[in-house]
Amino acid sequence: MDTEVAPAVEAVAADIAEMEIRGAATIAGAAAEALATQARASDAGTADQFRAEMHAAASYLYDTRPTAVSLPNALRFVFQGMDGTTVESLRQSAVDAAERFQSQLDRAQDDLGEIGANRLRDGDTVMTHCHSTDALACVEAALDQGKDLSAVVKETRPRNQGHITAEQLRQWDVPVTLIVDSAARRYLDEVDHVLVGADAVAADGSVVNKIGTSGLAVSARERGVPIMTAAQIIKLHPGTMTGHTVEIEMRDEDEVIDPSEREEIGQITVENPAFDVTPPRYMDAIVTERGQFPPESIVTLMRELFGETSARPWEGPV
Amino acid sequence: MDTEVAPAVEAVAADIAEMEIRGAATIAGAAAEALATQARASDAGTADQFRAEMHAAASYLYDTRPTAVSLPNALRFVFQGMDGTTVESLRQSAVDAAERFQSQLDRAQDDLGEIGANRLRDGDTVMTHCHSTDALACVEAALDQGKDLSAVVKETRPRNQGHITAEQLRQWDVPVTLIVDSAARRYLDEVDHVLVGADAVAADGSVVNKIGTSGLAVSARERGVPIMTAAQIIKLHPGTMTGHTVEIEMRDEDEVIDPSEREEIGQITVENPAFDVTPPRYMDAIVTERGQFPPESIVTLMRELFGETSARPWEGPV
Amino acid sequence: MDTEVAPAVEAVAADIAEMEIRGAATIAGAAAEALATQARASDAGTADQFRAEMHAAASYLYDTRPTAVSLPNALRFVFQGMDGTTVESLRQSAVDAAERFQSQLDRAQDDLGEIGANRLRDGDTVMTHCHSTDALACVEAALDQGKDLSAVVKETRPRNQGHITAEQLRQWDVPVTLIVDSAARRYLDEVDHVLVGADAVAADGSVVNKIGTSGLAVSARERGVPIMTAAQIIKLHPGTMTGHTVEIEMRDEDEVIDPSEREEIGQITVENPAFDVTPPRYMDAIVTERGQFPPESIVTLMRELFGETSARPWEGPV
Amino acid sequence: MDTEVAPAVEAVAADIAEMEIRGAATIAGAAAEALATQARASDAGTADQFRAEMHAAASYLYDTRPTAVSLPNALRFVFQGMDGTTVESLRQSAVDAAERFQSQLDRAQDDLGEIGANRLRDGDTVMTHCHSTDALACVEAALDQGKDLSAVVKETRPRNQGHITAEQLRQWDVPVTLIVDSAARRYLDEVDHVLVGADAVAADGSVVNKIGTSGLAVSARERGVPIMTAAQIIKLHPGTMTGHTVEIEMRDEDEVIDPSEREEIGQITVENPAFDVTPPRYMDAIVTERGQFPPESIVTLMRELFGETSARPWEGPV
Amino acid sequence: MDTEVAPAVEAVAADIAEMEIRGAATIAGAAAEALATQARASDAGTADQFRAEMHAAASYLYDTRPTAVSLPNALRFVFQGMDGTTVESLRQSAVDAAERFQSQLDRAQDDLGEIGANRLRDGDTVMTHCHSTDALACVEAALDQGKDLSAVVKETRPRNQGHITAEQLRQWDVPVTLIVDSAARRYLDEVDHVLVGADAVAADGSVVNKIGTSGLAVSARERGVPIMTAAQIIKLHPGTMTGHTVEIEMRDEDEVIDPSEREEIGQITVENPAFDVTPPRYMDAIVTERGQFPPESIVTLMRELFGETSARPWEGPV
Amino acid sequence: MDTEVAPAVEAVAADIAEMEIRGAATIAGAAAEALATQARASDAGTADQFRAEMHAAASYLYDTRPTAVSLPNALRFVFQGMDGTTVESLRQSAVDAAERFQSQLDRAQDDLGEIGANRLRDGDTVMTHCHSTDALACVEAALDQGKDLSAVVKETRPRNQGHITAEQLRQWDVPVTLIVDSAARRYLDEVDHVLVGADAVAADGSVVNKIGTSGLAVSARERGVPIMTAAQIIKLHPGTMTGHTVEIEMRDEDEVIDPSEREEIGQITVENPAFDVTPPRYMDAIVTERGQFPPESIVTLMRELFGETSARPWEGPV
Structure with a gap:
């Protein structure tokens, strides 16, 4: 037609x-x-x-x-x-x-922020990864609740979105310590809560987020530090209800290394996946505008929102 | 006097x-x-x-x-x-x-390399962190033994010593995939062995090495990938036998962020520890020129080498 | 008005x-x-x-x-x-x-007891913490089902509610071994099931219960012993659906130490939190009168019962 | 009547x-x-x-x-x-x-197979235990999706149903490596996904399946290999919603040892349980024709299907 | 004779x-x-x-x-x-x-204290269990080194030796928070180091210490808090080199419950083991006057001290 | 010459x-x-x-x-x-x-048996894998010490050496329950100690033993059951001190499946490794005639026995 x-x-x-x-x-x-x-x-x-x-x-x-x-x-x-x-x-x-x-x-973001903020306590130090407005909404709401917060901000290579996060936090007068990503485990001992966003959330409770999230989550669990994902429900991926996995974008190699520097090294492969997958057992809660959920239960909310199908309604017969 | x-x-x-x-x-x-x-x-x-x-x-x-x-x-x-x-x-x-x-x-380095190489199998892919000539000596010896190896090289922020490692490996014709540090856990599923060096080794079996090693080791254990430290015995720290901890150097903040970029963000703290501490339970072996040791047993070698004291012999009474 | x-x-x-x-x-x-x-x-x-x-x-x-x-x-x-x-x-x-x-x-308590009893086998030894009528209802129902049970009863400092539990179990002719709380891990090797109550259950699957529950749950997992929480649905805390945490009561310091004895020690702080928080990953099931749930799924029941809001309906506009 | x-x-x-x-x-x-x-x-x-x-x-x-x-x-x-x-x-x-x-x-089986197949990637090696048509439906659907798969097939003592699985897979031209059950952990390092069926699934997220499944699942987690259960919804056991445990059939002892060989050994007990119980924390997903679920959330689907009661409707008063 | x-x-x-x-x-x-x-x-x-x-x-x-x-x-x-x-x-x-x-x-105690003190940092909060002069020697030496310390002191039922520890610490002006034993896991989040003594140390690296130590050690590991044992070499048990286990004293039942109170409860068994056994994997270091050791290596020191036999030299033929 | x-x-x-x-x-x-x-x-x-x-x-x-x-x-x-x-x-x-x-x-075997027996308690049920005279020497010595023991014997495919073990135990009047290998995790809940032999022991603390040992050890740890290796010092592999790995024999495929049965299945690969490798973290002790050792310390004994070299003394210059 x-x-x-x-x-x-x-x-x-x-x-x-x-x-x-x-x-x-x-x-x-x-x-x-x-x-x-x-x-x-x-x-x-x-x-x-x-x-x-x-x-x-x-x-x-x-x-x-x-x-x-x-x-x-x-x-x-x-x-x-x-x-x-x-x-x-x-x-x-x-x-x-x-x-x-x-x-x-x-x-949505305000509601979500309010819910995430409730998980934070006055005086907490939070660790952030990448730049997520959903995660920052939790911080902002906590500040509005009168809580004092500090932040350890991972720079988040290759694109250093941690700098944007740091700038936003400074505008809210949150004390910021900037570290390289590799320093995360060392600083977890000084952190009360890890706070990340999501690119997508899967029905099996996995969180797809900026590369480095899964390693951070594993270390947070090992160090005994709680970790939450802030994600609006538009991040819930219906296709995962029927087993589909979320495709991981491979980004430009130049983000990882400058072409001229690369040339000096010689013939190498550079891989730059944008995201990784954190299994539900390393995440304490997914905070949405519809409430917080253990990752293993997010499928319940997905079924409420999408029903059982992952078909695209606009593809059906007219 | x-x-x-x-x-x-x-x-x-x-x-x-x-x-x-x-x-x-x-x-x-x-x-x-x-x-x-x-x-x-x-x-x-x-x-x-x-x-x-x-x-x-x-x-x-x-x-x-x-x-x-x-x-x-x-x-x-x-x-x-x-x-x-x-x-x-x-x-x-x-x-x-x-x-x-x-x-x-x-x-020492040749002997150590030979021993470390024995742990590697033909066809293995190794993951490296930072640039360690001891670790690379293991790769070189394995190549000399006729083994084919590939490498996943972490860039190792903030100073990107991974680039030096990559260049060395390329000179030996080892295929190299360069990744950002945060991508380590994702690529561990394609890796057979993690190989790191050491700045110092402590009597309690801890390995002090380039910042990021401990998080990498935790992820390697979680992913089921063996990990070894290559360290000549000059890295064994006698003072740790009597409980002293190894002092961690805090390096120049400008390594982490360019001052001009920093200024734009506003008043932030930047911390740049050079090393972190990996507990023995996350390390499979410490390879020295005097043999390989489970980290929990390196103290045995230290007692052989240094005796029981950590005093400095040149400080005693004349 | x-x-x-x-x-x-x-x-x-x-x-x-x-x-x-x-x-x-x-x-x-x-x-x-x-x-x-x-x-x-x-x-x-x-x-x-x-x-x-x-x-x-x-x-x-x-x-x-x-x-x-x-x-x-x-x-x-x-x-x-x-x-x-x-x-x-x-x-x-x-x-x-x-x-x-x-x-x-x-x-409710009868229904819950019946469900919890179904998880117990004839001949089981159960370990109890504190005094919970919900937990005891499971024991009672199991006895009614003709199962023989024994019990290891933790005294549960500071208020020794384990004594009340022991007395109740003895009235039902259940053999009782009384131990101090610190002996729990040692006796877990002789125990088939740990059985606790709850002061409150949170949407993220956490169980808030008498201080000591979380340490017991961690040891039970480490020792390979299953553990369940018995909790009527009136213990499900709606506020936690929107991220609120359950406030932990700090009780009278005199419960911990007699004032005269305290004076002899000198100037010390005494802290006496009534409850602690057990993460869902250390609890096998929450048993309610509406069925049993993995802790990670209790939020499903909470949504059925309370809808999505944690607002207080009596506070709305008239 | x-x-x-x-x-x-x-x-x-x-x-x-x-x-x-x-x-x-x-x-x-x-x-x-x-x-x-x-x-x-x-x-x-x-x-x-x-x-x-x-x-x-x-x-x-x-x-x-x-x-x-x-x-x-x-x-x-x-x-x-x-x-x-x-x-x-x-x-x-x-x-x-x-x-x-x-x-x-x-x-059901086709739908389930499609969903399970979505979790598999082109080039994957799967490990199977016993013979499950639900599990094989996932493999078949993945082949239909054009994915290349290989299989490591555990023989599954005592009845060697792995042979049936191997034969089926060969008919689909899937390369098969047959191993004894004890070799599973060793071969997990060469496997991308473990795939099992279920005899019954319980409301607490446990999977009841052929003896050996739980040990396999524990090793898979330890080796960092994902594992899924394929189970049609007719395997969901309503009685477990009210705490009932699934009765484990003890099968004929002659399956384990030939009577004549047994006689030579002398007076021994032989036990031959058909199934064991895998806790939800060692299973990544349960795949049904109604979608995939973390094991901890399967109770949500059970409540949709069965309501809250585990009573038998045909037993009610006429 | x-x-x-x-x-x-x-x-x-x-x-x-x-x-x-x-x-x-x-x-x-x-x-x-x-x-x-x-x-x-x-x-x-x-x-x-x-x-x-x-x-x-x-x-x-x-x-x-x-x-x-x-x-x-x-x-x-x-x-x-x-x-x-x-x-x-x-x-x-x-x-x-x-x-x-x-x-x-x-x-010995001074030397040991010095070594243990080296593991503590200025500003640390330590958690203690029971009363151990070896453990306290580490605190004293740390204070002598000019470090500021605080302490969370477990009362250590049934005999409340934590009170003695608290009193000693107060004499050294160390701020003390007294808690019941069950509160340990909750307070571990505010603690930098756990410090215990030993009744005996075994060749397999197990630490035999006051009942409750093993549960504390498991929780410390789970919470990411380092834990050390302070033990003079006279605590090393030669018999364990040849597999003997350390006999655990069962103490007077009246320590656990007052006889009159017990009578009210009815016929119960009371068990009062003095010690429990902490496996080496939950202990970071054993500090002796001869240096610090990972528990897995204490057998090295035992062999130096005792040779290979666990025979009693005074029992040999004259 | x-x-x-x-x-x-x-x-x-x-x-x-x-x-x-x-x-x-x-x-x-x-x-x-x-x-x-x-x-x-x-x-x-x-x-x-x-x-x-x-x-x-x-x-x-x-x-x-x-x-x-x-x-x-x-x-x-x-x-x-x-x-x-x-x-x-x-x-x-x-x-x-x-x-x-x-x-x-x-x-050696008597001495070793005595030491291993000391780790067993009267009334223990032990689980065995394969047939090891060193392991059985521990049982025999324990019986000689007057201890009552029972055994759960894994048949140990493919060659069913468990039958030999069962027969030996019956001759000593030890009650035996025979199970298939896959039933191990289920029966671990009824077992007090797992007891295995070794084909070789490596300097990094790994135990090379009959295929299936490593999976059994992982399950034993997960179930909280202690496990020991009985191995005479002739099993200590000097070559591993310099990093060499122990070569794993691949045995006859006909042990796994009868050729005629195999033919019916079609073109399959059969793999039959004789041994697998258990990492030290899953083994509690290695019992030798020279005493017991945590696996992480066996290198200490190896250095005493062999010195530092793994060279073959008969290969040296005359």
Whole structure:
């Protein structure tokens, strides 16, 4: 079927593809809004045609970054809410769903932060890895609760996002000690809680996060330090419910070593995986805006949110 | 007592202090040789005077880098060998001891490499941390034994000595995969043996080595990968026999972050410990030129070498 | 609003505050009954006024012991059941809910005991910590099933509630060996199952129970002995679903050491925490009247019971 | 009550008892079908009489192998679906439920296989224990997905079902290495995934499977190798939700040792338990046709399927 | 043989038996001195007779408390030193050996304390169990080194020797927090080092110490807190070199529970083992006056001290 | 050099090669005796010629089974004892050494058994793997000490040496329960001690023993059951001191599966390693006739016995 996609959808898709729009929540919000735009703009004559257009728009958006977790979750949410037998009822329900999604999104990080903050105590030193706005939301909420916190910030090679984390924490007047990633185990003895984000969370309780998280989690367990993951529910990966594993992005080798320096060394392979996988037994809790969960139970929340299928609702027959 | 120290001793001491002479074995050799020079140059009239001069020379050398392990070990070796009741017999025995020490030193890395190589199997992939000539001697000996090896090389922030390791391995035609330190746990599943050096080895079986070693060892155990330390006996720290802990050098903060970048972040603390401590339960073997040992038994070798005391023989009463 | 609370409610509240009414189930039952009394006694003219009175009564009760877990759970249950648009329908549904709650409470310990007993085998020796009627209900039910049991009873300093446990077990003709708490690991080799109660159970699977439980659980895992917690659902702490931690009561220092003896020692600090926190990975099962759960899954039951919020329904707008 | 059971039901019961009908799924299907036959054949005059007949038939079937897990699960499913106030509506709903059950059963292994296959990667070597069609379904689906697999097959004493597994795998052209059970830990270093089936799965996350599974799982964890259980939902044991343990069959001693050889040894006891129990902490995932679950969360699925009771619906009052 | 024992020996033996002389070092010193007295007092006419008398005296002393470790070690030391072919040379060598033993004993605790202190850092909080002068010697030496220490003191039921420890620490102005034994795991998070003594140390690296030590050690490992044993070499148990286990004293039941309170409970067994056994894998170091050792290597020191036999030299043929 | 070897040596060598002479101790004894025979038979004219003959004889013997551990140990012992400058003194010292070796060998198993027996308690149930006369010597000595023992005997596929063990134990009236290897973890809960032998012991503390030992040891640790290795010192492998690993024999595939049965399955690989390697951290003690050792300390005994070299003394220059 030769179904048209609204120009605004194409624009959003382009922005996602070119990473003008980036960050799990921002992508998700933009995708839901794009579907609402499509719904509003549609001049479909029949319910079937309307649905076909919506499917086409969703597929179009989905194809821009098929490995992102939040994007299909946004699409799924809107399709779950779209219901009706007439164009008008479909349109209205889709727009409503998109707005509901956005509204939940707006609240999610605050809610999550509040919950994560409750796990922290006044006077705690937290260790961070990479830069996660979800994890930082927990710190911010704890500060708002009047708790004093300090931070040990791992620089997080190869891209040193720890520097961004350090800067944010300094803006909140949190004392920061910056260390190289390899120093983590040594400093765990001075740390009360490890706090990380997630790129994706799997049904088997695994946390996919910035490379280095799994080693940090193993050391935290060995040192007796609790560790939590802060992750909005848009990070929950429905495909993992049916056993799919999360694809790990291999990033540019130049992030690891400067090409000129590399040339001096000689013919070497450089590998730069963006993420690794932390098994649930090394993580104490996953904090979401819908409550905290032991990693082994996150599948319960996933079943509430997604049902049992990991199919993509926009791919079904019209 | 106003005892004179030979100019050659002063020169060596200066070179050590200014790190013109560096590396555990090089320092140790230079120190032993300096004592031999002192012995040869001495025009002491009495045995007591000779001894006093030797003590003074040793103390002078010792004070240049009191935290280095190999330096006092060299001094100790010479003093253990210096024996006699006349100036001449003392002189001769001291010079002999220094030569014996140097001769052992010359052989040590080869012997150690041979032993470590025996632990590796043909086709193994080894993971390295930092740059250790002792560890690399094991690889070289294994290659000489006709074994094929591959390597996963951790870059080893903050000074990226992994690059030197990679370059050396490439000169031996060993295939190298370079990774950031945080990627270690992920790549351990593709590794057969982890191979590290040591800055110092303690009587309680702890291995003091480049920051990141202890976290790597914990992950290696968790992943079921064997790990060994290659360390010449000049790395065995006598002071630890009497409970002393090895002092951990805090290095320049600029190694961790560029001052200008740091300024942008704001007021932060940066900590840059050079080493960390790996407990014996996470290390499978310590390989020395005198054989391999479970870390828990290295104290047996230390007692053979140093006796029971950790006193400095050159400090005793003349 | 100046809302009146029924005198009977005030009386119950006073009894709870003064610990005339004590024990999780007794408090919960009294609180629910007090709300029923308030409902019956109300002469509210409007539904809003009735609700306001109920809110006031609940708040009044709640404030007597805000750290008890069972009390707000009882209040919550009644408010979840209270429904209607008229005074009469609200009154009736509140009274019904209170009765339903009491009826479930009456049955809960028996049901729980039956489930816990099923985990025990004929001939088992169980180890107990402190005095928990929930845990003992499992023993009693196992005896009723015709199983022979023996017990190793930890005295449970500082208040020696193990003596009460021992007395109860002896009344059931269970052979008892009494030991000091420090002897637990030694006797675990002669024990088939460890059986403890709970003061509160958290959404992250942690069990808050009498001080010493967590060390016992760690040793039980190390010795290969299974361990279960017996806990009625009134012990499930809704606040932990949103990350709140359970506040640990610090009890009277005189329980730990007699003041006169203390004076002889000199100026010391004495700390006497009533409870500690056992992570889920050291507990095999939580047995409730609603079935048994791995600790990591208790959050599933909490969501069924409490929904997602940990808000106090009586605090909402009238 | 002297209720008649349809001859066809008696025939099926006899076949189950005599193990003409065997295998969890086959038994379950036959039992559901037998109930449908009973429903179709009934000439009951009243709804009560119809129900009584169905109860009698279910009880009759149940009594043939009360320790099988799948049989009562089949009966339960039909009774959950049987609903109505007239004979006709009861009959129809019972027949429909039986058909629905059969239809799910037909699909179950394929669905499960697909999910399990998603956990395997191209090039993986899997280790198997015993012979499980559920586990093999995962391998088959992975081959269908185009993945290349190799297998290390444990022979699985005493009955050497590993030979059957090996033969099946060879038919699919999977390279097979056969080893004795004791060689498992040694070969785990060459294995990417361990794959086992289940005889029963308990609410506390334990997996009851062929003797040797628990030791294998402990070694797999120690060696850092992931391990999964493939188990259709008819293996979930409702009785364990209320604490019941799964009875372990003790099989014929002659399977372990030939009587003549035994006689030569002298008076010995021989024990031949068919199954053992693997705690959830040594198992990474349970793969069912309804999705994958960490073992600690399988109780969530059990509550969805069975509700909270473990009572047998056919035993209730008519 | 009817050999006479000097009255002074009998007196010492009586004092040991009646616990007038108590404490491992005091007993050892008294026993060695008694042998010296016997030697001095002897009017034996032949070397054989002298030896027979010494054997008799040693046996007489040994029989007073055959389970004490230090007593036979003292006897052994004297016999190892007693050498000669004449009465006079035997006498002199025996007296010399006894004096050497006493002199080593006098120095031992100080030397040990110095070594243990080296493991502690300025600002450390140590946790103690029971009352051990060897352990306290480490604290005292650390204070002498100018380190500031705090202590968490376990009361150590049933005899509350923690109170004695607390009092001693207060005399040294060390801040003390007293807790019940069950609170240990909770407070380990605030502790930098656990410090215990030993009743006996076995060749397999096990530490026999006050009941509760092994559970504490397991928790310390789990919490990531280092733990050391302070034990003079008179605690090394030669019999364990040939596999003998250390007999664990069962103490008076009244220490555990007051008889009147016990009567109220009914017929119960009370068990009161004085010690338990900590496996080497949960202990970081054994600190002696001869240096520190990983527990797995203490057998090296035992072989140096005792040779290979665990026979009692005074039992040999005269 | 064309040195003649005594016919008696050739005969022994042939018997060893054809496994007429088998078992570690029997081989060792025969080899030492053969060297004595060579010494006695020699008509060498010079000390050098005598030594050359002895070297030739030793090399001839060694080459029969270069992977056996006890054979070179016997040769080494004789060469260590052979000393002198004349043919006669060399001859005598060699013969004496061979006799001393045999005499130690005769006593070794009894001494070892006594030591191992001391680790067992009256009433213990031991679990055995394979058939080890060293391990059984511990049982026998314990029975002689008047202890009652029971045994759980693993059949030990593929060659079922457990049957031999069972028969021996029955002759001593020890109650025996025979199980398949896979049942080990289940029965560990009823076992007090695991008792295994060794094929070889390595300097890094690893125990090389019958395939299945390492998995058993891992499960024993996990179940909290102590485990010991009984191994005469002829099992200590000198080559491992310099890092050499013990070569693992791959045995006949027909032991694993009958060729006809194999053919039915199709093209499969069968692997049948005779031994596996147990790391020291899973073994509590190695019991030798020279005392018991934590595995991490066995290197201490090896250094006493062999010195530092692993060279073969008969290969040195004449």
